[in-house]
Amino acid sequence: MAGRDRSINGANCATRYTPTYATTLFAPIATPSSSITALDASVLMMSLVGFLPAQDPRIVGTVEAIQRDLVDEGLVRRYNTDDANVDGLPPGEGAFLPCTFWLVDNLTMMGRYDEARAIFERLLSLCNDVGLMSEEYDPRGKRQLGNFPQAFTHVFLINTAHNLSRAQGPAQERAKT
Numbered sequence: 001m002a003g004r005d006r007s008i009n010g011a012n013c014a015t016r017y018t019p020t021y022a023t024t025l026f027a028p029i030a031t032p033s034s035s036i037t038a039l040d041a042s043v044l045m046m047s048l049v050g051f052l053p054a055q056d057p058r059i060v061g062t063v064e065a066i067q068r069d070l071v072d073e074g075l076v077r078r079y080n081t082d083d084a085n086v087d088g089l090p091p092g093e094g095a096f097l098p099c100t101f102w103l104v105d106n107l108t109m110m111g112r113y114d115e116a117r118a119i120f121e122r123l124l125s126l127c128n129d130v131g132l133m134s135e136e137y138d139p140r141g142k143r144q145l146g147n148f149p150q151a152f153t154h155v156f157l158i159n160t161a162h163n164l165s166r167a168q169g170p171a172q173e174r175a176k177t
Contacts, residue, residue: 040079041066044102047109054109063106073139074122076100094136094145097123101156108160108167120164123157133157 043062047054054060070077075095100123107116126137126144133153134144 038079039065039069041070041076041096041099041102042078044076044099044106048102048105054106059106060110063103063110066103070099071103074119075137075139076103094138096136097126097133097150097153098135098156101153101160104160105163108163111167113164113167117164120160123160 044066046052046062047056047059052059066076070080072095075097076099077093078096078099100119104116104120104123107113107119123133127133128144132149134146134148135150135153136145137143138145
């Protein structure tokens with residue numbers, strides 16, 4: 001990492017590190033009235049782009065916090081949407097499917113393959129009859145929400161399938177049986 005990149009990395013980690021949440025990194029969520037800092041699943045991208053390694057205690061803590069606070073019926077909400085006006089949208093938005101794929105990628109990078117594969121298979125079960133997905137899913141209503149079909153969701157589906165197959169390929173799968 002170059003000097004400038006190390007400086008940016010250090011500044012971000014210093015200002016976004018929150019020991020209260022057991023070494024969790026937070027991302028800002030802008031609201032119509034102010035700027036707040038809250039748990040945001042988009043920080044799962046940090047390990048995916050090489051900002052921090054997946055085994056870093058701050059990433060591990062973030063994954064644990066997201067699993068504890070933002071997972072709804074096995075799917076990841078981008079952030080807590082129960083509060084009115086958190087993002088200008090009505091409360092109760094669905095799970096954001098790209099974030100769930102990012103969770104699978106992080107678990108894969110941490111070596112938690114069985115957990116990652118189970119979540120990935122849950123995601124695959126959400127595809128419609130021709131294999132398409134939207135950007136969000138309502139686990140209670142059991143329906144796809146938002147933009148449909150969503151290209152980014154499909155890009156992350158392919159990327160996550162690739163990550164899982166490289167981390168635990170056919171030989172490892174056959175060895176389990």
